[in-house]
Amino acid sequence: MTEHIYLRRRERESMTTAPDRSPEDQQPAWREDFPIDWPQDQYVERRDFMKFLVLTSVALAVGQFWIVGENWLRRRRGLPPVRRVASLSEIPPGASLVFQYPGELDNCVLVRLSERDLVAYSQKCTHLSCAVIPEPEHGVLHCPCHEGYFDLRSGVPTAGPPRRPLPRITLEVRRQDIYATGVEMRTT
Amino acid sequence: MAKPDNFYFFIDPNRCIGCQSCLHACTECDTHRGESMIHLEYVDRAASVQTVPVVCMHCEQPTCAEVCPADAIKRTADGIVQSARKPRCIACGNCVVACPFGVPELYEDRKIMMKCDMCYDRTSVGKKPMCATVCPSQALFFGTKEEIEQLRPLSAPVNQFQFGAQTITTQVYMMAPRAVATRAPYVDVTAAMSDHATSRAVTLKVIPAATGGATERLSDDPFAGVEV
Numbered sequence: 001m002t003e004h005i006y007l008r009r010r011e012r013e014s015m016t017t018a019p020d021r022s023p024e025d026q027q028p029a030w031r032e033d034f035p036i037d038w039p040q041d042q043y044v045e046r047r048d049f050m051k052f053l054v055l056t057s058v059a060l061a062v063g064q065f066w067i068v069g070e071n072w073l074r075r076r077r078g079l080p081p082v083r084r085v086a087s088l089s090e091i092p093p094g095a096s097l098v099f100q101y102p103g104e105l106d107n108c109v110l111v112r113l114s115e116r117d118l119v120a121y122s123q124k125c126t127h128l129s130c131a132v133i134p135e136p137e138h139g140v141l142h143c144p145c146h147e148g149y150f151d152l153r154s155g156v157p158t159a160g161p162p163r164r165p166l167p168r169i170t171l172e173v174r175r176q177d178i179y180a181t182g183v184e185m186r187t188t
Numbered sequence: 189m190a191k192p193d194n195f196y197f198f199i200d201p202n203r204c205i206g207c208q209s210c211l212h213a214c215t216e217c218d219t220h221r222g223e224s225m226i227h228l229e230y231v232d233r234a235a236s237v238q239t240v241p242v243v244c245m246h247c248e249q250p251t252c253a254e255v256c257p258a259d260a261i262k263r264t265a266d267g268i269v270q271s272a273r274k275p276r277c278i279a280c281g282n283c284v285v286a287c288p289f290g291v292p293e294l295y296e297d298r299k300i301m302m303k304c305d306m307c308y309d310r311t312s313v314g315k316k317p318m319c320a321t322v323c324p325s326q327a328l329f330f331g332t333k334e335e336i337e338q339l340r341p342l343s344a345p346v347n348q349f350q351f352g353a354q355t356i357t358t359q360v361y362m363m364a365p366r367a368v369a370t371r372a373p374y375v376d377v378t379a380a381m382s383d384h385a386t387s388r389a390v391t392l393k394v395i396p397a398a399t400g401g402a403t404e405r406l407s408d409d410p411f412a413g414v415e416v
Binding site for chain 2: 005006018019021034036037038039041
């Protein structure tokens with residue numbers, strides 16, 4: 001007598017019954033994309049998988065050409081200009097100075113380690129581009145975002161997430177004036 | 189792994205004695221992380237001591253999943269509506285408001301909804317849910333349909349519930365008196381809300397001392413075959 005209530009009303013792989021109990025072909029299309037049942041939610045169609053493969057491959061190929069184009073443009077731009085940063089008398093030993101080089105938005109930091117030693121690095125941390133802060137008393141450049149540390153004398157990372165050294169700005173002293181002459185990109 | 193097809197969950201609120209064993213057993217199930225997912229509700233506390241254990245009814249058309257904006261509530265192929273998927277749940281509480289049985293619970297501190305999943309770690313390997321193993325009066329029963337028919341000859345399972353215009357078919361069965369269940373094969377919950385508990389006199393029949401002694405009476409125990 002009560003046997004019928006134990007019957008399974010729904011096929012295991014069938015589409016979820018909508019609250020209004022109308023058949024599958026009358027349902028809005030989004031129901032197919034957001035099924036309630038786990039097997040359908042996990043199911044990936046062969047066509048969807050192929051779309052993913054093709055689009056990802058195309059994106060990777062386009063990316064290669066993008067890199068080539070960027071390199072070509074950089075080479076055309078030539079060497080950065082020589083620019084006066086400050087005069088030696090402005091920064092006593094142990095002091096530091098932020099300046100823009102080679103572009104207007106490229107912040108760099110100049111540190112006078114001693115009477116004769118001057119170093120300058122790009123201020124962008126090589127991890128996620130936060131501004132690094134020179135700490136000459138500890139001999140490091142500190143990135144406060146993720147506790148990254150760079151050696152002040154060489155710019156190589158010593159602790160924290162950064163793995164690449166900071167780009168070094170080559171400097172020249174001419175008649176008590178400091179000039180930035182180039183950017184040295186390094187990988188190790 | 190999945191819940192065996194021939195095992196069903198039965199709730200018999202008639203038999204509930206409000207002992208709260210199920211609440212405490214529920215916290216020991218691994219899938220709930222120490223939280224009790226079962227609700228023990230008083231029907232009409234001013235007038236009656238009757239309690240009802242509320243577990244997830246595992247609906248055919250789960251309202252919680254229908255209203256979920258993050259697509260986080262999923263049902264496995266064996267019909268068990270699972271707790272919210274952790275990477276998707278945004279703890280908005282839509283399901284808590286929408287569930288007609290009031291089952292899902294929102295945990296604000298860990299930003300997730302958790303609900304009764306019929307102890308999926310246990311039922312998927314053929315064990316009973318924690319609440320059904322401890323219930324001393326077997327108001328929560330997990331077993332085959334043959335077992336329930338033999339144990340509860342006066343009751344019949346009902347799995348359709350009417351909430352206003354919404355009819356819900358569930359995977360979990362509610363035991364109703366057999367006469368009532370044959371007359372109305374669904375429970376009209378909205379209509380039942382205006383019902384009041386009627387006081388009734390309980391009389392205990394005095395059984396004359398059995399001739400065979402205690403051993404014979406023990407064999408009448410309807411729970412003798414119940415494996416917990």
